[in-house]
Amino acid sequence: MSIRVAVIGAAGRMGSEVCRAVEAAEDLELAGGFDVGDELGDLGGAHVAVDFTVPDATLDNVLHCVGRGIDVVVGTTGWDDDRLATVRGVLDANPGTGALIAPNFALGAVLTMKFAAEAARFYESVEIVELHHPDKVDAPSGTAVRTAELVAASRREAGVAPAPDATASGLAGARGAEVDGVPVHAVRLRGLVAHEEVLLGSVGETLTIRHDSFDRVSFMPGVLIGVREVGRHPGLTVGLEHYLDL
Ligand code: NAP
Numbered sequence: 001m002s003i004r005v006a007v008i009g010a011a012g013r014m015g016s017e018v019c020r021a022v023e024a025a026e027d028l029e030l031a032g033g034f035d036v037g038d039e040l041g042d043l044g045g046a047h048v049a050v051d052f053t054v055p056d057a058t059l060d061n062v063l064h065c066v067g068r069g070i071d072v073v074v075g076t077t078g079w080d081d082d083r084l085a086t087v088r089g090v091l092d093a094n095p096g097t098g099a100l101i102a103p104n105f106a107l108g109a110v111l112t113m114k115f116a117a118e119a120a121r122f123y124e125s126v127e128i129v130e131l132h133h134p135d136k137v138d139a140p141s142g143t144a145v146r147t148a149e150l151v152a153a154s155r156r157e158a159g160v161a162p163a164p165d166a167t168a169s170g171l172a173g174a175r176g177a178e179v180d181g182v183p184v185h186a187v188r189l190r191g192l193v194a195h196e197e198v199l200l201g202s203v204g205e206t207l208t209i210r211h212d213s214f215d216r217v218s219f220m221p222g223v224l225i226g227v228r229e230v231g232r233h234p235g236l237t238v239g240l241e242h243y244l245d246l
Pocket of ligand 1: 008009010011012013014015034035036037052053054055057074075076077078102103104105106219
C-alpha cells in the first residue's frame with residue numbers, strides 16, 4: 001500500500017519540490033497540496049503531512065495533524081524548547097502518532113555533523129567555515145552552529161584541551177564567531193548556494209570534511225526518508241540523524 005502524503009506550504013520553494021518528489025516516488029501518493037488560506041481538514045486522507053511553511057504557521061499545522069493522528073514531517077525553522085514541549089504534549093495525548101522536526105534534510109549536512117563530531121576528539125584544532133549565497137539573512141548558519149555544538153560536546157566528553165591559538169591582537173571578527181569554543185566563519189558570496197567545511201588539524205596533518213549543496217533537490221532524499229520512517233517512530237524526533245541508524 002502506498003503512503004498518502006499531504007504537503008503544507010505546497011506553493012513554496014521547498015513545498016513544490018516535495019510535491020514533485022512525492023509524485024515521482026512509486027511507493028508514495030500525493031494526497032494534496034495546501035497553502036495559505038486552505039482548509040487543512042483531514043489533509044486529503046493523508047497518512048503523513050510534510051510542512052515547509054513559515055515559523056509563524058508551522059506549530060498550528062503540526063498540532064492540527066497530530067491532533068488527527070496524522071504523522072508529520074517538518075522542515076520549517078523557528079522551533080524552540082517551548083514549542084517543542086507543546087508538540088510533545090499533544091503527541092502524548094495521541095500515542096502512536098509521530099512527528100519528525102529536522103533542521104536540515106540534506107543527508108550530506110547530517111553526515112558532516114556526525115563525521116565532524118566523531119573526528120573532533122582526535123585533533124588539536126577544529127574550525128568551521130560555512131559559505132552561502134549573499135541573500136541569506138542570518139549568520140552563521142543554523143547548521144554550522146549545530147555542528148560546532150556537536151563538535152564541542154564530543155571534545156568535552158573526550159577531555160580534549162581547548163584548541164591552541166596564540167592570537168593576542170587582531171581586527172574584530174577576524175577569528176570568526178565562537179560557538180561553544182569553536183570558531184565559526186561565515187562567507188557570503190554570489191554564486192554559492194550552501195556549503196560547509198569542518199577543518200581539523202594536529203601536528204603534521206589536517207582533515208577537511210566538506211559538504212556542498214547546489215540545489216534544493218538535495219533535501220528531497222532526506223525528506224522522503226522522513227516520510228517513509230515517521231510512522232515507525234511514534235512521539236517527537238528532532239533531527240533526521242535519528243532515522244539513519246548512523
Ligand atoms: P517559501 O518559498 O516562502 O514557502 C513557504 C510556503 O508556505 C509559501 O507558499 C507560503 O505562502 C506558505 N505558507 C505560509 N503560511 C502558511 C500556512 N499557514 N499554511 C500553509 N502554507 C503557508 O519558503 P521555503 O524556502 O520553501 O522554506 C520554507 C521553510 O523551510 C523555511 O522555514 C525554511 O527555512 C525551511 N527550510 C528548511 C530546510 C530543511 O532542510 N529543514 C531546507 C530548506 C528550507 P506565502 O508565500 O503566501 O506566505
